[in-house]
Amino acid sequence: MAAAMAVSSSKSMVLQSPKTLREISSSFLGESLRVKGLSLHLKPRSKKRNIASLVIASAGATAATSGGGGGRFYLNFTGFPFPLGPFLNRRTIRTEAVKGCIWLFEQEQALGFSSVSTNIRMTVIKLKSGGLWVHAPIAPTKECIQLLKELGAPVEYIVLPTFAYEHKIFVGPFSRKFPQAKVWVAPRQWSWPLNLPLEFFGIFRSKTLKDGDLSTPWADEIEQKVLSLPEVGIGPYVEVAFYHKRSRTLLATDAVIFVPRNPPECISKDSLLASAKNGLAVKILSKGKEVPDEPVVDNKMNRQKGWERMVLQILFLGPSNLLEPNASFAQMSQKLIVSPIVKTLVFSKVPEKVRDWIDDIARDWKFRRIIPAHFAAPINAGRSEFLAAFAFLDDLLGERYVTRPSLSLLFTSLMGKAASYFPPDDMRTLSSLDEFLVSVGVVKKTVSGRKR
Numbered sequence: 001m002a003a004a005m006a007v008s009s010s011k012s013m014v015l016q017s018p019k020t021l022r023e024i025s026s027s028f029l030g031e032s033l034r035v036k037g038l039s040l041h042l043k044p045r046s047k048k049r050n051i052a053s054l055v056i057a058s059a060g061a062t063a064a065t066s067g068g069g070g071g072r073f074y075l076n077f078t079g080f081p082f083p084l085g086p087f088l089n090r091r092t093i094r095t096e097a098v099k100g101c102i103w104l105f106e107q108e109q110a111l112g113f114s115s116v117s118t119n120i121r122m123t124v125i126k127l128k129s130g131g132l133w134v135h136a137p138i139a140p141t142k143e144c145i146q147l148l149k150e151l152g153a154p155v156e157y158i159v160l161p162t163f164a165y166e167h168k169i170f171v172g173p174f175s176r177k178f179p180q181a182k183v184w185v186a187p188r189q190w191s192w193p194l195n196l197p198l199e200f201f202g203i204f205r206s207k208t209l210k211d212g213d214l215s216t217p218w219a220d221e222i223e224q225k226v227l228s229l230p231e232v233g234i235g236p237y238v239e240v241a242f243y244h245k246r247s248r249t250l251l252a253t254d255a256v257i258f259v260p261r262n263p264p265e266c267i268s269k270d271s272l273l274a275s276a277k278n279g280l281a282v283k284i285l286s287k288g289k290e291v292p293d294e295p296v297v298d299n300k301m302n303r304q305k306g307w308e309r310m311v312l313q314i315l316f317l318g319p320s321n322l323l324e325p326n327a328s329f330a331q332m333s334q335k336l337i338v339s340p341i342v343k344t345l346v347f348s349k350v351p352e353k354v355r356d357w358i359d360d361i362a363r364d365w366k367f368r369r370i371i372p373a374h375f376a377a378p379i380n381a382g383r384s385e386f387l388a389a390f391a392f393l394d395d396l397l398g399e400r401y402v403t404r405p406s407l408s409l410l411f412t413s414l415m416g417k418a419a420s421y422f423p424p425d426d427m428r429t430l431s432s433l434d435e436f437l438v439s440v441g442v443v444k445k446t447v448s449g450r451k452r
Contacts, residue, residue, distance in 0.1 A: 071142030082112030131156030172202020318429030
C-alpha cells in the first residue's frame with residue numbers, strides 16, 4: 001500500500017483518492033472537512049544568503065488560535081490507501097507571514113492510524129481590492145473559519161494548486177463556507193483508483209489555472225506557472241507555483257520543503273510521544289540493534305525523537321534506523337530540498353520538464369521567501385537556494401542551461417551538492433521500491449522530455 005501511495009501522490013501522504021465519504025460526511029455534519037495544522041517556530045531573519053541562513057523567516061507576529069478546543073471537531077475517515085487524520089479534532093494555528101498581507105493557516109495531518117504526522121498549510125493573501133485569495137484550503141472547522149473572518153475581509157478566490165487528494169478534499173467544503181468566492185483549480189485533475197469528476201468532491205463551477213495566464217482577476221498582483229508532467233505512474237504530477245509580486249513571495253505546494261529542527265506546534269503531544277515509542281516499525285528499522293521495551297516519559301527529548309522519526313518516515317517511507325534517528329534527521333533538516341519521494345518517483349523521470357519549470361521561475365521571479373504547503377514556512381530563500389534544491393537534475397541531464405544565472409552558478413552548484421545529498425542507507429528502501437515499480441510496469445523508468 002505504501003508503494004501505491006507513493007506513486008500516485010508522489011509523497012508518502014499525498015496519494016490521490018476518490019473517496020466520497022469526505023464529501024458525504026461534511027454535508028451530513030454541516031461542517032467542512034479539515035486537515036491537521038502545524039504551527040511554526042519562527043526565527044529572526046538572517047541577512048546572510050548561505051545555507052546556514054535558510055531559517056524560517058520571522059513574521060513579526062505571534063501565532064493565533066481561537067482559544068480552547070471549541071470549534072475543532074471535524075469528522076473524516078477518507079483517504080486512500082490510508083485515511084487522512086486526525087479523524088475528529090483538528091487544531092488551526094494562524095501566523096502572519098507578511099504584515100497586513102500574507103497569513104498562514106496550519107493544521108496537523110496524520111497518516112491513517114499510524115503515529116506519523118506532519119502539517120498542512122493554507123496561505124491567504126490580501127489583494128489590493130481588499131478581498132482574500134486563498135491558496136490550498138484546509139479543513140474548514142469553526143475555529144479555522146473564525147480565524148479567517150478575523151482578518152476582516154471577504155474571501156474572493158479559492159485556489160487548488162495541485163492534483164493531490166490531501167489538498168483537494170477540503171476545497172468543496174471550504175468553498176461552501178464562502179459561496180460568493182470563485183474557485184480555480186490546477187489542470188488535469190484526477191483521482192485513483194477511480195478517476196472521479198471534481199463535482200464528486202463537492203467542487204462546482206470551477207475555472208482552470210493556465211500557465212502564465214494574464215486574464216486571471218489577480219494577474220496584476222500574483223503570477224503563476226504550471227508544472228504539468230507526462231504520466232510517470234498511475235497519473236500525472238501537476239503543480240502550480242505562484243509569485244506575489246508586492247511581497248516577493250514564491251508559493252509552492254509539494255515541489256520543495258524545509259524540515260524544521262523542532263516539531264511544529266500544531267502536532268499534538270500525544271502524536272509525538274506515540275511516535276517516540278519503540279513499536280513494530282522501530283523494531284524492523286533498527287539496523288539489527290536490540291530495541292528496548294520501555295515506557296515513554298513525556299519530556300522534550302522524547303517529543304523531539306518522535307518528530308525525527310515522523311520526518312524520516314515521511315521522507316523515505318522506510319528509513320534505515322528509526323531507533324536512533326538523529327544522525328539522518330540532522331542531514332535532512334534545516335535546508336531547502338526536494339522530498340526524496342518526489343525526487344525519486346517523479347522528478348527524476350522527467351528532468352527536462354522540471355528543469356524548464358524551475359528555470360522559468362528563477363528567471364522571471366525575484367522572490368526572497370518561499371512558502372510551501374508542508375513543514376516550515378516562510379523560508380528565507382531566493383533563486384540560488386531554489387535552484388540548488390534541484391541540483392540533482394544537472395546530474396541526470398549532464399548539462400547546464402544558459403538560462404541559469406551565470407554569477408550564481410558556482411554558488412548554486414556548491415549548495416546543490418548539500419541540498420541533494422540524502423543518506424544512502426535511508427534511500428535504499430525507496431530506491432528498491434522504485435526499481436520494483438518500474439519492473440512491474442507501475443512506474444516508468446524515464447519519460448522523454450522536450451525536443452531540442
